[in-house]
Amino acid sequence: MAEERDTLLSTKGLSGGYGKVPILHGIDLDVAENEVVGVLGHNGMGKTTLLKTLMGFLPATSGQIHYDQHNITGLPPNARAQMGVGYVPQGRGIFPQLSVRDNLRFAWHDHGTGSETDVMDAVLADFPRLTRLLDRDGGALSGGEQQLLSLARCLMGDPDFLLLDEPTEGIQPSIIEEMSETLLKLREKRGLSILLVEQNFDFIADLSDRVLVLERGRITGTLTRAELSDQSKVDQFLGFGAARGTRKNTARSTSETNKPNSTQSFPPTPTPTPELPLPKLHASTVNAMTIKRPTLAQMRSMAERFGMSLSDEDLVEYTEIIEPYMQAYDRLDAMPDNLPEVRYPRSPGYFPDPTENQLNAWYVKTEIRGAPDGKLRGKRIALKDTICLAGVPMMNGSSIMEGYTPEIDATIVTRMLDAGAVIAGKAHCENFCLSGGSHTNAKGPIHNPFKRGYMAGGSSAGSAALVAAGEVDMAIAGDQGGSIRIPASNCGCYGMKPTHGLVPYTGAMPIEQTIDHLGPVTNNVADNALLLEVLAGEDGLDPRQYNPKVYSYTEALGRGAQGLRIGVLTEGFGHPNSESDVDQKVMQAIERFRELGARVEDVSIPEHHTAMDAWTAITLEGLQDGMMWGNSTGTNYRGLFLPSMTDHMAQWKGRADELSHSLKACMFVGEHFQRQYRGRFYGKAQNIMRRCNERYLAALKQYDLLLMPTLPIKPQEHPPVDCSLSLYVQRAFEMVPNTAPFNGGLPAMSIPCGFSEGLPIGLQLVGPNYGEMKIYQAAHAFEQSGDWRTM
Numbered sequence: 001m002a003e004e005r006d007t008l009l010s011t012k013g014l015s016g017g018y019g020k021v022p023i024l025h026g027i028d029l030d031v032a033e034n035e036v037v038g039v040l041g042h043n044g045m046g047k048t049t050l051l052k053t054l055m056g057f058l059p060a061t062s063g064q065i066h067y068d069q070h071n072i073t074g075l076p077p078n079a080r081a082q083m084g085v086g087y088v089p090q091g092r093g094i095f096p097q098l099s100v101r102d103n104l105r106f107a108w109h110d111h112g113t114g115s116e117t118d119v120m121d122a123v124l125a126d127f128p129r130l131t132r133l134l135d136r137d138g139g140a141l142s143g144g145e146q147q148l149l150s151l152a153r154c155l156m157g158d159p160d161f162l163l164l165d166e167p168t169e170g171i172q173p174s175i176i177e178e179m180s181e182t183l184l185k186l187r188e189k190r191g192l193s194i195l196l197v198e199q200n201f202d203f204i205a206d207l208s209d210r211v212l213v214l215e216r217g218r219i220t221g222t223l224t225r226a227e228l229s230d231q232s233k234v235d236q237f238l239g240f241g242a243a244r245g246t247r248k249n250t251a252r253s254t255s256e257t258n259k260p261n262s263t264q265s266f267p268p269t270p271t272p273t274p275e276l277p278l279p280k281l282h283a284s285t286v287n288a289m290t291i292k293r294p295t296l297a298q299m300r301s302m303a304e305r306f307g308m309s310l311s312d313e314d315l316v317e318y319t320e321i322i323e324p325y326m327q328a329y330d331r332l333d334a335m336p337d338n339l340p341e342v343r344y345p346r347s348p349g350y351f352p353d354p355t356e357n358q359l360n361a362w363y364v365k366t367e368i369r370g371a372p373d374g375k376l377r378g379k380r381i382a383l384k385d386t387i388c389l390a391g392v393p394m395m396n397g398s399s400i401m402e403g404y405t406p407e408i409d410a411t412i413v414t415r416m417l418d419a420g421a422v423i424a425g426k427a428h429c430e431n432f433c434l435s436g437g438s439h440t441n442a443k444g445p446i447h448n449p450f451k452r453g454y455m456a457g458g459s460s461a462g463s464a465a466l467v468a469a470g471e472v473d474m475a476i477a478g479d480q481g482g483s484i485r486i487p488a489s490n491c492g493c494y495g496m497k498p499t500h501g502l503v504p505y506t507g508a509m510p511i512e513q514t515i516d517h518l519g520p521v522t523n524n525v526a527d528n529a530l531l532l533e534v535l536a537g538e539d540g541l542d543p544r545q546y547n548p549k550v551y552s553y554t555e556a557l558g559r560g561a562q563g564l565r566i567g568v569l570t571e572g573f574g575h576p577n578s579e580s581d582v583d584q585k586v587m588q589a590i591e592r593f594r595e596l597g598a599r600v601e602d603v604s605i606p607e608h609h610t611a612m613d614a615w616t617a618i619t620l621e622g623l624q625d626g627m628m629w630g631n632s633t634g635t636n637y638r639g640l641f642l643p644s645m646t647d648h649m650a651q652w653k654g655r656a657d658e659l660s661h662s663l664k665a666c667m668f669v670g671e672h673f674q675r676q677y678r679g680r681f682y683g684k685a686q687n688i689m690r691r692c693n694e695r696y697l698a699a700l701k702q703y704d705l706l707l708m709p710t711l712p713i714k715p716q717e718h719p720p721v722d723c724s725l726s727l728y729v730q731r732a733f734e735m736v737p738n739t740a741p742f743n744g745g746l747p748a749m750s751i752p753c754g755f756s757e758g759l760p761i762g763l764q765l766v767g768p769n770y771g772e773m774k775i776y777q778a779a780h781a782f783e784q785s786g787d788w789r790t791m
Contacts, residue, residue, distance in 0.1 A: 006032040008161055008193045009054070009085075013063035015405060016053040017217075021342070022061065022391055022405040023049040024217045025648075031161070036187060036194040038204040041214035047197040048090055050214070051163045054195070055087045056080050061348050061391065061405075067161070082109070086159030088150050090166045090197075096139025100130055100149055103138050107156035119156055126186060127152045129178070144175030151179070155186070161193045168200040180206050205229070216647045291329045294319070337643065339408050340507075340541075342390040344370055344417050348405070349392050349425060359447045359469060361462035364393055365425040370417025375534055377420035379527075382467075382475040384460045385426040386433060387518070388507040388642065389413055396509050397431040397459070399442040399658045404648040410507025411539040412476065412518060419534045424472050427462030431660035432627070433478065433511060435459055435732035436486045436739075438718070440660040445718045449491055451758050455715040457490030458732070459483040463521050464491040470523075474531050478508060479517040481619060482711075482739025485750035488521055489710035489762030492752040492788070494528045494779065495521045499769050500745035502548045503532070504539040506640050509632055509649075512622030513544055514686070515615070515743040525751070525780040529553035532772065543637035549770040556773040561781035562597030564774070565703045566590075571608035572708025572738050572764075579713050585754035585761045586709045588791065589782065593707075596781050603699050603706070611692035611741030617673070617685035619740075624670030625679075628652065661725050662732035689744045696746060700768040705778055710750040710762035711735045738764060747772050751779045752788040 010030040017023035023046045031037045041047045052058045054065060056077040065073045072080055081087075094103050104123065108116045124131050127148055133141065138149060147167055154162065168176045180203055186192050198204040204211060205228045213221040228234065294302070299315040310318070349366035356365075363385045370376075383389060386396050388406035395402040413423065431440040438446040438461035446461035448454040449469040456465040460477030464487030467475050477484040479497040488495025496519045503518045510516045520531035536550045568590055573583050594600050626634035631649040633641060652659065659667070673681050699706065713735055719727045742748040746769060750762040767775045 007066075008033045008035075008068060009195070010066045011054070011063060012066075014050075014053065014060055014065060015062040015348075016058050016060045017049065017391075017407075018058065021407045022217070024053060025405055026063065026403040027217075027219060029212060029219065031193050031195055033193055034187065034191045036183075036196060036208050038208035038211040039195065039197045039214050040199065040201070040204060040211055041197075045214045046217040047214055048165055049217070051087065051089075051165050051195070051197055055085065055163055081157055081159070084158075084160035085163065086154040086157055086161065087163045088154045088165060088167060090169065094138040094146055094149055094153065096137065098138055099135050100138060100141070101134040103149055103153055104156055107153040109157050119158065123152050123155050126155070126182060126189075142175075144179075148175065148179065148182075151182075160191070162195070164194060164196045164198075166197060166199065168198060168203050176200065176203055179203075183207055201234075216644060291326065291333050293326060339642075340411075340414070340640070342407075342409055343414060344368060344409075346389075346391055346423075359449060359456070359462075359465045360441075360444050361428055361446050361456070361465040361469070361471075363395065363426040363428045363443070363462070366392055366423055368392075368417070368423040370422065371420050374418065374420030375530060376416055376474075378422065379420070379473045379531075380422050380424040381416060381531075382424050382427040382463055382472045383410075383413065384463045384475070384477050384508075385429050386478050386509040387413065387426075387476060388509075388645075389423060389426065392426060394426065394509075395442070396433065397429045397441040397443075398660075400652050400655050401432075401509075401648060402442065404645065406507075406642065407644060408507055408642065411504040411541065412535050413507065415534050416531075421474075421534075427460070427466055427475060429462060429478075430459035430483075430662075430732075432663050433459035433480065433483060433509075434623075434660060434663040434666055436482055436735045437461075437716070437731040438465075438487070438490075439728070439731060440662055442658075447718075448715050448759065450760060451715070454717055454759065455490055455731070457487030457715065457735075460487050460521065464488050464493050464495065467491070467493050467521050467523055473522070474527055475521045476518060476535075477521045479519060479739075479743065480511045480515045481615065481743055482736050484517070484519045484521060485710050485739050485748060485762070485764060486735055488750040489752070489764075490715040490760060492755075492760035492762075493521050493523060494525055494749065494751055494783075495519065496528055496532060496749045496772065496775070497742070497747060498532060498536065498772060499548070499747045500743075501542070501545040502537075502550070502747075502770065502772070503535045504537075504542040505544050506539055506541040507642070509645065511627050512619055513626065513634070513637070514622065515619060516544060517743070525776060525783050526554065526557055528749075529557060529776045529780075541640040543639045551770075551773050553772055553776050556776035557780045559777045559781070560596065561593055561778055564593075564598040564705065564778055564781075566593055566598050566600045566778070567603035567699055567703035567706050568600060569608060569706050569708040569766075570602055570604040571606065572706075575712040575737050577712055577734060578709075581756040582709050582712060582714060582761050585756060585791070586707075586763045589753040589763050590707065592782065592785055592791070593778070596785060598778070600707075601703075603703065605695050605699055605706075607692040607695040608741055609737075611689060611744060612737055614685040614689040614692060615740040615743055617681045618689060619743075620666050620670040621673050621679065621682040621685075622670075624667055624674055625682075628667060628670075660732075661728045665729050692741065693744050693746065696742075696766070697768055700766075700771070704767070704774045705771075706766040708738050708764055708766075710738060710764040712737060714756060714759045714761060742766055745769065747775060749775045749779060751782060753782075754791040755789060 007030045011027050014027040015024050060073050104120050209225055211223040212219050303310045346368040349364040352362050352365050388408050388410045390409050393405050428441050428446050435458045438456040438458050446456045448456045449465050460483045463475035463477040466472045468491035484495040484497045497517050498519050505516045520528050522528040532553050538545050631646045633646045719731050748764055748766045750764050752760050753763045754761045765775045
């Protein structure tokens with residue numbers, strides 16, 4: 001990297017894209033005076049977007065661009081050109097009906113460097129081929145001649161810095177060689193700096209002092225000039241066959257690579273074995289840079305992982321066999337993705353400073369307005385920061401996801417905006433949601449709105465804290481082991497975990513498909529029921545949904561508790577860590593239900609404890625398989641996939657030390673049982689969880705609802721920064737024995753029922769599948785019976 005005083009152009013944290021679709025994510029780069037920096041990347045990786053943003057044709061959504069020590073982030077293209085930045089676009093952009101002479105004249109500016117004639121003569125001296133073509137129309141030139149004209153025209157403005165976008169695309173090799181020689185001479189003669197976007201490996205290697213690798217809008221690697229001639233280094237970043245070349249005998253396709261025992265790379269143009277009954281694939285090949293091909297070393301490593309004994313000769317032949325499949329991936333890579341449309345305009349929001357974020361509950365504040373009317377008209381809603389909001393940053397509580405910006409809205413976001421809501425921002429959550437506390441977020445702990453320094457409850461801590469503090473009307477939370485109900489209980493809110501699959505999870509970052517839930521957190525039952533009406537129903541994209549039954553939940557309000565049959569779950573009380581004041585407050589609430597006319601009886605379901613054990617295996621092995629090794633994507637379903645999220649999540653493999661202690665503990669257990677016991681306990685746990693649900697449902701034939709404390713304990717203090725690993729992890733999971741068992745799928749809601757030591761306590765109501773109406777009926781009756789704060 002050049003010294004700061006020599007840097008001509010630099011970017012820091014540069015993000016941008018097209019309208020509401022983000023393409024670039026946190027680009028940091030610098031180009032020094034008289035330096036040529038190349039940028040290699042697959043089709044669709046953001047190379048052209050980067051140059052257009054640097055030139056000012058596209059706005060930067062965040063970050064800064066400096067040129068010659070001036071901040072040019074907000075300047076228009078013409079101002080950047082006047083400062084000395086020249087741009088040669090992909091496709092050349094010449095005027096086909098103007099002569100070569102007039103194309104050149106059009107670009108001249110009086111910068112005091114000479115008359116128009118003098119400047120043109122100087123430029124033509126560097127491009128002698130154009131001299132005899134001065135009176136020919138631009139559209140009559142060959143593609144190579146047009147590219148030379150485009151470059152010459154750019155130089156009429158006497159730039160110090162060139163942005164070149166795919167100058168060799170569609171150009172014959174002889175002109176590519178001429179262009180390379182011309183640019184090298186211009187660099188030496190004029191002291192030009194160049195940022196060169198290319199897919200032609202030979203061209204970019206000849207010109208560049210170093211090469212940056214751009215993938216999915218992020219710089220993922222750098223190759224020095226020395227490394228450009230090191231085949232193994234190139235393969236490490238690009239893979240064999242990833243770049244086109246000009247010359248036949250280059251580092252990318254030498255005769256050495258055709259030798260079976262070569263450890264460099266594979267033959268550049270493999271032919272599939274004709275006898276193999278391959279499926280019919282599209283016949284065309286992809287010559288431009290697309291996906292990486294595996295190196296011989298990578299093939300050997302995969303064979304070893306598979307337990308295969310294959311010679312290098314065998315492996316080379318396998319690469320020939322799989323080449324048609326690789327080309328299918330090339331074509332997939334070149335296609336635009338099939339993602340939902342983003343309907344409502346927005347800005348990326350901003351990160352609030354501590355003065356307006358005293359609970360540390362906000363991650364990003366926004367003001368995204370939906371339809372002018374609807375059920376949620378004017379309601380301000382916060383989203384848990386696991387939920388995609390197009391163009392707005394998302395980090396899921398983790399430094400590893402920080403810097404990610406999704407390009408879609410989650411299904412429920414679109415539904416809320418369609419209903420007239422205002423999305424007020426993203427709420428902090430626990431680190432990858434692996435905590436029921438509120439102390440693991442990479443940006444610091446989230447505070448209880450009633451008592452600073454105490455748990456707001458996780459993992460949806462920010463969602464509940466913002467609702468309780470009155471900063472939003474409603475919030476969306478997620479729940480895999482209690483993460484809607486825990487913070488609702490800790491913050492004195494109403495939190496509904498609906499029946500599994502009632503609310504589409506599409507566009508939210510998952511942990512394990514069979515336990516993922518999204519639901520509403522509000523300050524009253526009526527708002528909760530109203531929001532669920534908007535959220536619920538199939539979207540055709542979420543495999544968690546299986547013909548959900550949807551109702552008008554607000555119709556349950558006002559029906560009272562008279563005649564409701566409520567079973568008080570014996571096993572929900574008296575846990576080893578249960579606090580007596582919590583059990584006492586819930587018992588008082590039970591008496592209030594009796595006073596309201598409900599028939600309340602004790603019921604024992606011993607499988608309640610078994611369900612906790614089953615949930616443990618499902619969650620820990622499931623998250624390790626899907627969330628971690630599967631990079632939050634996994635396979636084997638037809639739902640909506642978000643490759644950009646997958647790409648960003650995959651960074652954890654090189655940054656595992658940044659994971660929270662609670663997640664690390666889960667990973668150790670999940671990995672051990674997946675590796676040592678082949679996943680058999682995950683399967684057994686799913687079978688047993690099904691039996692536990694049968695026992696709950698048998699009781700729910702006798703009773704309308706089950707009742708118990710939401711949590712056995714009140715909100716605990718945040719552990720000190722220097723606490724032991726044991727205390728840190730204890731504070732993450734000590735509160736879940738009544739919430740996690742119902743992540744087997746049954747609906748459950750936490751409602752506040754009293755205070756103790758200045759902290760809220762909640763009780764939990766559980767119903768049968770799609771039994772949210774009865775839950776709302778009972779919750780509303782209890783709410784209307786008196787202020788829970790004085791109970």
